[in-house]
Amino acid sequence: MDMKDGVTAPMRIRADLAICEHCDSVHRRGALAPGEAADCRVCGATLYRRSRLDVDAMLALTLAALIVFVLANAAPIVTMQSGGVTTRGWLMTIVASAWDHGVGPVAAIAAGTVFLFPLAQLALYLFVLLAVKLPARPRGFVAAMHGLRWLRPWSMVEVFLIGILVSIIKMSSLARVTAEAGLWGFGVLTILLTALSTFELRELWDAHDA
Amino acid sequence: MPDDSLIPRGAALGLTGCEACGLVVEHAAADAPCPRCGSRLHARKPDSLTRSWAYLVAAFILYLPANLLPVLHSSKLFKEWSDTIMSGVVSLWNDGSYDLAIVVFTASVVVPLLKMGALALLLVQVQRGSAHLPRERTRLYRILEFIGHWSMLDVFAVALLIALVHFGSLANAEPGAGIVAFGAVVVLTMLATMSFDPRLIWDATRIPARRATDRHPT
Numbered sequence: 507m508d509m510k511d512g513v514t515a516p517m518r519i520r521a522d523l524a525i526c527e528h529c530d531s532v533h534r535r536g537a538l539a540p541g542e543a544a545d546c547r548v549c550g551a552t553l554y555r556r557s558r559l560d561v562d563a564m565l566a567l568t569l570a571a572l573i574v575f576v577l578a579n580a581a582p583i584v585t586m587q588s589g590g591v592t593t594r595g596w597l598m599t600i601v602a603s604a605w606d607h608g609v610g611p612v613a614a615i616a617a618g619t620v621f622l623f624p625l626a627q628l629a630l631y632l633f634v635l636l637a638v639k640l641p642a643r644p645r646g647f648v649a650a651m652h653g654l655r656w657l658r659p660w661s662m663v664e665v666f667l668i669g670i671l672v673s674i675i676k677m678s679s680l681a682r683v684t685a686e687a688g689l690w691g692f693g694v695l696t697i698l699l700t701a702l703s704t705f706e707l708r709e710l711w712d713a714h715d716a
Numbered sequence: 717m718p719d720d721s722l723i724p725r726g727a728a729l730g731l732t733g734c735e736a737c738g739l740v741v742e743h744a745a746a747d748a749p750c751p752r753c754g755s756r757l758h759a760r761k762p763d764s765l766t767r768s769w770a771y772l773v774a775a776f777i778l779y780l781p782a783n784l785l786p787v788l789h790s791s792k793l794f795k796e797w798s799d800t801i802m803s804g805v806v807s808l809w810n811d812g813s814y815d816l817a818i819v820v821f822t823a824s825v826v827v828p829l830l831k832m833g834a835l836a837l838l839l840v841q842v843q844r845g846s847a848h849l850p851r852e853r854t855r856l857y858r859i860l861e862f863i864g865h866w867s868m869l870d871v872f873a874v875a876l877l878i879a880l881v882h883f884g885s886l887a888n889a890e891p892g893a894g895i896v897a898f899g900a901v902v903v904l905t906m907l908a909t910m911s912f913d914p915r916l917i918w919d920a921t922r923i924p925a926r927r928a929t930d931r932h933p934t
Binding site: 515516517518519520521523524525526527528529530531532533547548549550551554583584586593595599600601602603604607608609611612613615616619620648651652655659660662665666668669670672673674675676677679680683707708711712 | 723724725726727729730731732733735736737738739740741742743744745748751752753754755759792808811813816819820823850851854855857858861864865866868869870871872873874875876877878879880881890891895896899900903906910914915917918
């Protein structure tokens with residue numbers, strides 16, 4: 507192959523190769539067993555992987571996560587008892603109170619990273635995983651995949667969970683604070699979202715090519 | 717086992733990896749859409765250094781109000797006080813919650829500072845054309861990507877505090893401007909990390925790879 511004629515030669519897909527996104531090294535693709543990952547020999551980044559979970563398992567996880575998402579938002583996260591007054595806190599009351607107290611950006615961050623983005627992530631996962639099972643790629647598949655890639659770093663349920671735990675312990679010296687079902691819900695949701703994120707999106711792109 | 721330093725780079729072979737879907741495309745024109753996912757193909761993220769520096773400088777500037785301004789004004793009966801992030805850590809420590817003080821100190825003070833410092837180091841090294849320890853610097857970048865959002869912890873903690881304490885009868889808690897600045901620092905450092913292209917680290921080390929392209933059978 508002549509490498510000097512890159513300008514005039516036609517564009518060509520090289521499905522036999524993988525390029526490291528962190529150091530641009532070129533590798534030949536090989537077959538992987540479930541649970542295996544191919545790492546870049548030059549910089550150590552993961553080139554591509556094959557998840558232990560198949561698409562059906564992913565679908566089951568996504569549906570479970572959607573149910574848990576509803577429960578986590580419907581049930582209060584904590585209750586606080588102080589001076590005969592009991593206060594319950596839901597995710598939405600946290601967002602609303604941040605908004606009412608003049609810190610709109612905090613309300614927006616909490617609403618986005620703990621509610622909207624994880625919900626959008628789950629909805630897109632559901633769509634994309636069902637789409638992969640179809641013989642042809644349906645309309646909107648590409649946009650949904652881009653959406654998932656964009657959403658991934660901005661979904662912060664696990665950080666929210668630890669933040670709430672820190673806050674509960676902080677307040678325990680002032681009042682009686684108890685964790686409620688919603689907190690457990692967010693705990694389970696964290697586990698399910700983490701399991702879902704072990705599935706590389708690139709694997710889904712490749713699934714449709716095969 | 718072949719010498720790893722002889723593995724060629726895509727840029728040298730006229731191969732481009734799509735940043736969005738990972739497809740490898742040969743002879744792609746600059747900014748051509750990826751045949752699989754439609755993203756623009758480019759050998760390196762466009763204006764990576766400029767954009768990364770812009771976000772990073774903005775984050776550095778906001779880091780000052782984030783730490784100097786109070787994140788929480790509290791009152792209980794006739795006592796009023798304001799907490800900055802650091803004074804919150806100190807009071808946790810004094811209350812005897814050492815583990816919690818360490819968690820909050822790490823997530824809110826150490827991680828943002830280390831992140832900004834490390835990213836600045838990566839940017840400066842790339843601009844100086846350093847070929848020093850590329851593997852370690854790439855690993856550092858991966859760590860930055862991984863820990864980025866954990867600093868949002870204090871924002872959530874303060875948000876819950878405000879929501880619960882306000883409705884209680886004895887005490888009151890109002891958010892301070894520091895928490896907004898702090899949230900902005902976390903978002904800006906995340907954007908700065910995403911804008912950085914780790915492949916730039918390896919461009920300064922391309923001499924052995926150039927040689928490798930002559931020998932590598934394709």
